[in-house]
Amino acid sequence: MSVRTGPTAIFQIPDQGVTAAGCSNVWCELGAAATEPGAVTAVALAGILALLAFAYVRDAEAACRGERRRVLDERDAFESFADRVAELDTVSVATDSTPSGVPAGALGGIGAAGGGIQSGGGPAGGDVTLRRVLAAYDDTVLSLSHYRDEYDETAAESLAAELGPDTATALASDGGLSSGTQSALVDRSRRAADARDRLAGAIDEEITELADRETALSGIDRRRKRLLAHLEGVGPGRETDAAIDVWNRLGELKRECDGLAVDRQRSLDDPPLTPDLHEDHERTFYGYLYGPADGPRYPVLAQVAELADRIRADRDEVGTQVAADR
Template sequence: MSISPADVTFRVADPDPAAAECTDLTCSTAAELLDPAVVVGTVLASVLALVAFAYLRDARGRCREECRRVADEQDAFEEFAAQLRDLPAGRPTGMGPSASPRGLPAGAASAVPATGRDPTLDRVKRAYRETVMSVPHYEEEYDDDFHASVAAELGDDAAAALIASDGLTPDLREGLTTRTREAVRRRENLTDALDAERDRLDDAETRLARIDRERRALAEHLDGRVANSFDACADVWRRLDELEQRCAAVASDRQAEIRDPPLDRPETSPSFYRYLYGRDPNTDHPVLAEVAALVSRIRADRERVEKRIANAQ
């Protein structure tokens, strides 16, 4: 019977101190792994295992791609902030001195443009378009207009101020600069979270690759070096069962990470993992998918051993 990853459910067992005890098969397998031919086979198996972990490979690629995009956006906002600093700010006719607590003109959303509009504000808009809206992935990722972009990144009041104000006042420039710095900090925090996720992926792959190497070694041990006795097959079956329990531990740890993501997202936004992997048509939980795939291989091996046990009786 073939087993697909979709059929796999995880069970988490308590650590068993007796599992570390050296059985006859365990000791003989460890000794045989010192044989040069077995070492070569183990190295080849580890390479094949790394190739087999396609979900994790794709997840790391997604992290790298997102890191590049976030870095581009951070650079763009930093450049926009630099251009804001270089623009002259004055108090055009009709603009009162009051400001909101965050530095943007009070009542900007309902302000009416005054006559004699200062062209500096047009330079602000052009600077935003030439920096933030000009990152290579902008159209693919966002594809929205100027007002929607400013509202999403700097706030609705900032977007309204850029439309309704008749010039770049010191308060407006300060408010825009503050919001732009916040956008930079969000990218910095996101980069840290992506780095943490890559570390988590590497840790999961290290553990799963070790399990898969042991699985392959058991199969080779049973096929080439041990007679198909009942006891030998039963020992291999038991160790395969232990490998599945270790897979369950990896899955349990990953589920805890999913409940505690490296970055909290607003309630109105997708979760960190859905944001990062949601566009993948295969899975938005690559570690769990990889565990399921490995468990399916372990169970297929165990079924093969069960047939040998039946024949040995």
């Protein structure tokens, strides 16, 4: 996902406002706003009437949809692998056979097209059931383009990483697919599919929340635009009263932004899923979704901050106009 960098202003909650100590009326507040270092000395509303693009949230939603598709593809691939392994013939294993003496890397020499077993653990040329297991894995999980691109692992390496090194070790030790190893592979593959199904559901929840937040932000931004457009169309003699009303209403919009930010913080503290990603940072679900992206780690908060900054700037400009008309 490629998005722009975040706004320079830090979003503070709650907004402390511009009211000085002992200042209790709108004229005092407006005077304070007009003397803020960042306040302009002339009102030029025409250039700020356009609606914001909300690129952070929209790019985040697109990234989530793409990740959800990949997760569902992986779910389907593991289900297919489990089905294919369940249909394979198994081999008998000697009662004194133990997987502990054979490293998981012993499968490394077996490919979809055949080949021997490295480091011992089976007959020369490998057992046909071993080749069939790895061929099934290659045709299902590793057939996903993103899987190969991201992990660059052999079938044996990926199988050990996804389903446990002991399963690869057992395959090599048994010299083929034993009934016990078959059961373990099928069970773990279905669990891997279930885990991805749960993850896809959590991503769905995030997509829904992103859409809801964008709707709320768009509504605030439309009202911001209408207020400014209304102010431009006010007739002579009513400019000051209209500007004060718009200034107050912009303050209400800013408080709505504060509320949206607080709500989003709650969501961040209570994610729909807490995956074990082995990452040493907080909020791993959101780190998983947005950490690899070029944009902000928390796109909704960045978007709220951008809108709040825009409202604050508009309000300063309106306040400057009112102070100049007094």
